[in-house]
Amino acid sequence: MSQTEVVIDDKRFVAKEGSLLIDLLIKHNLKVPYFCYHEALGADGNCRMCMVEIEGQKRPQIACDTLIKEGMVVRTKGENIESVRRNILELELINHPVDCPICDQAGECKLQDFYMDYGLYDSHIDQADKVHHQKHIDLGSNVMLDQERCVLCARCTRFTADITKTHELGIIGRGDHARVSTMPGKKLDNPYAMNVVDLCPVGALTSKDFRFSQRVWFLTSTPSVCHGCAKGCNIFIDHNREKYKDETIYRFRPRENQAVNGYFICDEGRLSYKALQENRQVERDRNGAVCSEAEALKAYCKTLEGAKGEIIVLADPNLYREELVAIEAYAAHIGASLYAPLEHYRDEDFADDWLKSSQRAANAKAVEILEIKTTLPVEKAGLLISFNHPDAAQIKAEKVISFQTHIGKDAYDLTLPLAVFSESAGTLVNEEGIEQYCPRAIKRNEPIPTVIEWLTQIEGGDK
Numbered sequence: 213m214s215q216t217e218v219v220i221d222d223k224r225f226v227a228k229e230g231s232l233l234i235d236l237l238i239k240h241n242l243k244v245p246y247f248c249y250h251e252a253l254g255a256d257g258n259c260r261m262c263m264v265e266i267e268g269q270k271r272p273q274i275a276c277d278t279l280i281k282e283g284m285v286v287r288t289k290g291e292n293i294e295s296v297r298r299n300i301l302e303l304e305l306i307n308h309p310v311d312c313p314i315c316d317q318a319g320e321c322k323l324q325d326f327y328m329d330y331g332l333y334d335s336h337i338d339q340a341d342k343v344h345h346q347k348h349i350d351l352g353s354n355v356m357l358d359q360e361r362c363v364l365c366a367r368c369t370r371f372t373a374d375i376t377k378t379h380e381l382g383i384i385g386r387g388d389h390a391r392v393s394t395m396p397g398k399k400l401d402n403p404y405a406m407n408v409v410d411l412c413p414v415g416a417l418t419s420k421d422f423r424f425s426q427r428v429w430f431l432t433s434t435p436s437v438c439h440g441c442a443k444g445c446n447i448f449i450d451h452n453r454e455k456y457k458d459e460t461i462y463r464f465r466p467r468e469n470q471a472v473n474g475y476f477i478c479d480e481g482r483l484s485y486k487a488l489q490e491n492r493q494v495e496r497d498r499n500g501a502v503c504s505e506a507e508a509l510k511a512y513c514k515t516l517e518g519a520k521g522e523i524i525v526l527a528d529p530n531l532y533r534e535e536l537v538a539i540e541a542y543a544a545h546i547g548a549s550l551y552a553p554l555e556h557y558r559d560e561d562f563a564d565d566w567l568k569s570s571q572r573a574a575n576a577k578a579v580e581i582l583e584i585k586t587t588l589p590v591e592k593a594g595l596l597i598s599f600n601h602p603d604a605a606q607i608k609a610e611k612v613i614s615f616q617t618h619i620g621k622d623a624y625d626l627t628l629p630l631a632v633f634s635e636s637a638g639t640l641v642n643e644e645g646i647e648q649y650c651p652r653a654i655k656r657n658e659p660i661p662t663v664i665e666w667l668t669q670i671e672g673g674d675k
């Protein structure tokens with residue numbers, strides 16, 4: 213496709229001839245309302261919201277199905293086009309229940325946004341005259357459907373038809389009885405099903421897991437990367453600190469990255485935020501008794517000094533590269549052998565041919581690049597220091613110090629709490645070798661040290 217010049221709202225833009233006009237508008241942040249178009253699903257042309265005026269055309273045209281041509285002159289603003297949008301929006305809303313105060317999508321709903329941007333009309337329809345549909349349908353896979361709120365954009369049905377190819381959803385009925393439904397005898401059931409919640413532009417599809425837990429305007433979004441497998445899908449961590457409480461994660465959402473995950477994430481990765489907050493190791497534990505940080509550090513140094521025989525350090529291959537580098541330097545400093553065994557993280561049942569990888573360790577590639585040994589050590593250790601490795605209990609050792617994010621079933625000589633990935637910051641290298649930085653998202657009221665914070669304290673105590 214050759215490059216050509218078009219004029220939009222009196223400004224010149226260069227675009228590929230034959231590409232979609234709506235993509236150019238989105239790329240340059242030129243505001244045009246739309247429900248049914250989505251970059252991952254393409255044009256469907258059913259909502260008619262994306263109308264623009266094109267010089268030489270008698271009637272307004274939909275931008276999502278208009279191909280760029282040389283010399284095209286487009287208008288996205290003006291009284292004429294705005295009145296067309298207003299009328300289409302009113303048509304979309306004729307039977308909408310307008311139950312925004314109790315709708316979980318409020319604050320991130322395209323209907324609300326477009327009404328405020330282009331609507332602002334007085335309704336011609338009385339609430340009593342509206343066609344009603346079912347409001348609480350459990351579709352399966354953690355997704356709830358409210359048929360009345362649906363604008364029939366068909367994003368959800370196209371997702372199951374074109375992306376997952378599982379075909380669970382369809383639009384049934386005609387005219388104002390048309391509604392989204394599962395196919396007879398089917399449930400929404402595929403490992404990526406919850407993406408329909410993000411795709412739905414209104415409050416028709418909501419996540420059973422998230423709904424009614426928070427109003428979205430209270431949430432802060434921090435960009436991050438899922439640690440569910442070595443794919444490294446990009447996510448937003450949505451979190452909030454309510455008064456006196458610890459900062460809490462309420463959901464993971466996909467973040468677009470065309471080089472990694474496109475627009476989507478798997479449901480297991482999406483729900484993996486829960487494990488970051490459950491069953492956490494928060495206390496320092498010495499021989500089964502809770503101790504202070506100063507006592508723990510003293511016990512650490514004493515155990516290290518008294519170590520007889522080889523010292524083995526185990527590092528979790530989910531740790532950030534900066535943490536692995538720090539552990540590698542520390543292991544060299546104390547003359548220990550370092551391992552980051554990977555076998556535990558192989559999961560062939562999890563893998564598919566889209567996003568999900570059979571390597572469940574998020575930073576396995578960084579381990580490989582740093583040339584850290586990935587087998588399980590077989591020799592008996594005088595002292596084992598484990599940085600959150602799940603195989604720590606399998607190593608034969610006289611003494612064990614375990615830094616761990618979660619309470620485990622095994623007791624060690626010294627157990628020290630460790631921050632989870634959302635409470636730390638650093639770089640993941642995904643299985644394709646793409647480096648991705650994750651900033652710290654969560655600050656606890658009583659912070660749990662990260663690997664680097666622990667090592668800084670330990671080395672400080674060493675001097």
Ligand code: SF4
Nearest residue numbers: 362363365366368412
């Ligand atoms: S449920 Fe949502 S995504 Fe599906 S057709 Fe209706 S509005 Fe569109």
Ligand code: SF4
Nearest residue numbers: 438440441445478481
């Ligand atoms: S495919 Fe892997 S990295 Fe992506 S969301 Fe799922 S578990 Fe997370």
Ligand code: FES
Nearest residue numbers: 246249259260276
């Ligand atoms: S986005 Fe163009 S018709 Fe729906």
